[in-house]
Amino acid sequence: MFPSIKWRLAGTYMTIILGTLLLFSYLVFNSLENYYLEEREKTYLAHANIIAGSGQELLLSGDRNSFYWARNYGNTIDARVLMLDKTGKVLMDSFGEPWLEGRTLEHREVRSALGGKSLTGIHNIQNGKRVLYVAVPVLHDKKVYGAVMLVTGLGDIFETLARVESQLISLTLASGAVAAMLSWFLAVLLTGPIKELTTGVEKMTRGKLGVRVPVRSNDEMGRLAKAFNIMSGKLGKVEQTRREFITNASHEFKSPLGSMKALAQSLLESDETDPTVYREFLADIDAEIDRLARLADELLYLVRLEEEGIKVRRRAQPVSPLVERVLGLLRSQAGARKLKMDVQQGLYWPLDEDLTLRILFNLVHNAIKYTSPETGSIKVTAMADGKEMVLRVIDNGEGIPPEEIPYLFDRFYRVDKTRSRETGGAGLGLSIVKQAAQLQDGRIEVINSHGNTVFEVKIPDL
Ligand SMILES: Nc1ncnc2c1ncn2[C@@H]1O[C@H](COP(=O)(O)OP(=O)(O)OP(=O)(O)O)[C@@H](O)[C@H]1O
Ligand SMILES: [Mg+2]
Numbered sequence: 001m002f003p004s005i006k007w008r009l010a011g012t013y014m015t016i017i018l019g020t021l022l023l024f025s026y027l028v029f030n031s032l033e034n035y036y037l038e039e040r041e042k043t044y045l046a047h048a049n050i051i052a053g054s055g056q057e058l059l060l061s062g063d064r065n066s067f068y069w070a071r072n073y074g075n076t077i078d079a080r081v082l083m084l085d086k087t088g089k090v091l092m093d094s095f096g097e098p099w100l101e102g103r104t105l106e107h108r109e110v111r112s113a114l115g116g117k118s119l120t121g122i123h124n125i126q127n128g129k130r131v132l133y134v135a136v137p138v139l140h141d142k143k144v145y146g147a148v149m150l151v152t153g154l155g156d157i158f159e160t161l162a163r164v165e166s167q168l169i170s171l172t173l174a175s176g177a178v179a180a181m182l183s184w185f186l187a188v189l190l191t192g193p194i195k196e197l198t199t200g201v202e203k204m205t206r207g208k209l210g211v212r213v214p215v216r217s218n219d220e221m222g223r224l225a226k227a228f229n230i231m232s233g234k235l236g237k238v239e240q241t242r243r244e245f246i247t248n249a250s251h252e253f254k255s256p257l258g259s260m261k262a263l264a265q266s267l268l269e270s271d272e273t274d275p276t277v278y279r280e281f282l283a284d285i286d287a288e289i290d291r292l293a294r295l296a297d298e299l300l301y302l303v304r305l306e307e308e309g310i311k312v313r314r315r316a317q318p319v320s321p322l323v324e325r326v327l328g329l330l331r332s333q334a335g336a337r338k339l340k341m342d343v344q345q346g347l348y349w350p351l352d353e354d355l356t357l358r359i360l361f362n363l364v365h366n367a368i369k370y371t372s373p374e375t376g377s378i379k380v381t382a383m384a385d386g387k388e389m390v391l392r393v394i395d396n397g398e399g400i401p402p403e404e405i406p407y408l409f410d411r412f413y414r415v416d417k418t419r420s421r422e423t424g425g426a427g428l429g430l431s432i433v434k435q436a437a438q439l440q441d442g443r444i445e446v447i448n449s450h451g452n453t454v455f456e457v458k459i460p461d462l
Contacts, residue, residue, distance in 0.1 A: 006191040013183030018176050025168040032164060036157045040132060041120045044150050047077050048118070048136040052148040067092045070148075079152040086146050088114060105149070109135035113147035122154065130154045193221040197228055210236025248412035252295055252426045256288040263288075298428045302411065305435040312439050314350040314462060319343055319382050319389070322353070326360040327380070334368050337376030344383040350462045351389075355436040362429040363393035363455050369425075370453075371397030391457040399453050405446050409434040433457070 003011070051070050067083070071094040074081035081094040088104045088111070112119035113135035120134045134150040193216055200213040211232050215225045263281050272278070304310050320343040327339050360380065367378040381392045400408065400415060407413045414427040433455075437444045442459035 004191070005194065006187045009187040009190060010180075010183045013186065014176075014180055017179035017183065018172070021172045021175055021179075025172055029161070029165055029168060033157075033161055036161070037122070037132075037154070040152075040154065040157060041134065044077075044079065044132060044134040044152055045118060045120065045136065047073070047079065048134045048148050048150045051081060051150075052136045052138045070094065074150070077150075077152070079150045082149040082151070084110060084114075084147045084149060086114060086144055088147070091146070107133060107135070107149075109133045110147060110149060113137045113149070114144060116144050130158060190221075193217075193225060197225060200228060200232065204232060204235070209239045245411060248427075249299060252412065253292065256291045256295075260285050260288045295426050295428075298426065298432065302428055302432055302435065305432060305439065308439070310439075312352050312355065314352050314440060316348050316350045317353065319347045319349055319351070319391075322351070322356055323360060323380050323382065326357060326364055329361065330364050330368060333365070334376075334378070335373050337368060337371055337373060337378060339364075340377070340379040342379065342381040347382055347384060347389070349384070349389045349459065351459065352436075352440055355439060359391070359433050359436050359457055360393070362433045363457075366429060366455075367393055367395035367397065367453070371395045385458075387461045388458045389461075391459070393455045394452050396452050399448055399451070400446060402448065408446060409444070 051073055054066050054069060070081050070083065070092065074094040081092070082090055082100075082105070083092040084105060085091055088106065090101050090103055090105060093100045107121075109119040109121050114137065116137050116139075118134075118136040120132060123131055123133055125131055130153075132150075132152050132154055134152075135147050137144045138146045138148060193213075196213045200211045203211045209232065212229050213225050215222050215229070263285050267278065267281050320341070323341050323343055327341060331339060364378060364380065368376070371378065375396070377396050379392075379394045381390075381394070383390055404415050408415075409430045410427075411431045412427040413430075414425075434444050437457050437459065440459050442457055444458075445456045447454040447456060
């Protein structure tokens with residue numbers, strides 16, 4: 001398993017913070033150590049040089065007084081003083097170790113000093129103690145006569161350094177702990193919204209559409225949450241529309257089926273023998289079958305339009321023959337209603353013939369259905385208006401209540417809630433018109449104007 005983002009974030013922060021602290025402590029400790037040791041070396045080099053200055057006499061003249069002087073000096077500066085001749089043999093040891101006097105020292109520092117160059121070095125002696133060796137040459141007339149060696153303990157320095165070290169460690173641990181808490185908090189803050197979003201997505205995956213997640217900030221995460229809510233809302237709407245569609249479609253199919261069932265049953269249950277009665281009933285059943293077939297056709301066509309499963313072929317053509325054809329088709333249904341047209345002289349427009357015929361047919365058919373058979377008057381106009389062709393179907397019928405207009409183009413929507421059979425289609429016509437307009441980059445609008453109902457379709461030039 002991979003560690004979660006939260007752990008990785010917190011881990012990264014912690015590593016960076018602790019790493020910085022450790023590096024910082026290391027640098028502070030190191031420079032402090034160097035500083036102390038260098039200071040100590042400088043001081044004891046100076047002391048050694050002072051002793052070496054007076055050591056000349058001892059080495060040159062063998063004056064024992066300078067031995068005592070050097071020993072006292074060594075005591076006051078807390079160092080062991082060794083005087084060596086030019087072969088490295090110990091002439092005097094301020095600690096007075098008898099076994100050492102007369103022995104020859106071979107230390108690096110000693111050899112360097114006898115070669116004329118002062119040298120210091122830090123050595124570990126038994127039981128982990130560290131000491132500083134300082135060796136300087138005893139010179140006279142630029143000739144080396146011997147050397148002075150100082151040995152001094154570094155215990156005090158390393159004690160101080162150990163104290164500093166333990167303070168630095170506690171500081172590092174304390175700030176590390178604070179940093180751990182802060183980075184955990186920050187990681188939780190950063191990953192919390194991710195968790196909420198994930199839960200949201202998981203809910204959607206299980207089929208619960210329209211889930212919302214809280215938007216907690218205005219940053220990238222907040223914007224993601226907002227986008228998620230919008231998407232989820234849209235999916236929820238789509239799902240709802242789909243359900244409504246199925247419910248409505250089933251209802252529309254049920255009513256003709258119900259009528260057919262009733263007609264067939266009454267025939268079966270009666271003792272009627274007259275063939276003309278049978279014929280009448282069968283004619284009614286036939287009409288219902290037509291209704292069903294038309295409904296199925298319209299539904300299939302609408303689905304194809306919405307899935308853009310049909311090819312749109314727009315080519316420039318005269319508009320008035322299209323209007324004439326539709327009016328011709330519907331003239332018999334119009335009865336006493338007046339059908340007029342007013343198409344701009346010589347109007348040519350790039351149109352898909354089939355889609356445009358469907359638009360005109362549905363709009364004029366509606367206009368006929370929803371106007372009075374006696375006084376009804378319907379007019380189709382078309383004209384170019386700049387880059388658009390404006391097509392209007394105007395009728396003087398019952399009109400449409402303004403509050404219904406937003407839903408008019410929804411599938412299965414009918415103003416007449418009783419869905420009466422005489423006036424009635426399924427409520428698919430205007431959905432088809434809208435899709436047919438949009439497939440030609442056009443749009444449709446309904447306007448109530450001076451007691452007239454105007455359906456206005458605008459189709460742009462190519
Ligand atoms: N010209 C109009 N005047 C008044 N109401 C109209 C007009 N055109 C449409 N409507 C109202 O809008 C509703 C939807 O119209 P639409 O064409 O989509 O369905 P329909 O005509 O009832 O059925 P279909 O077209 O599927 O046979 C209609 O039921 C009607 O209430
Ligand atoms: Mg219609």
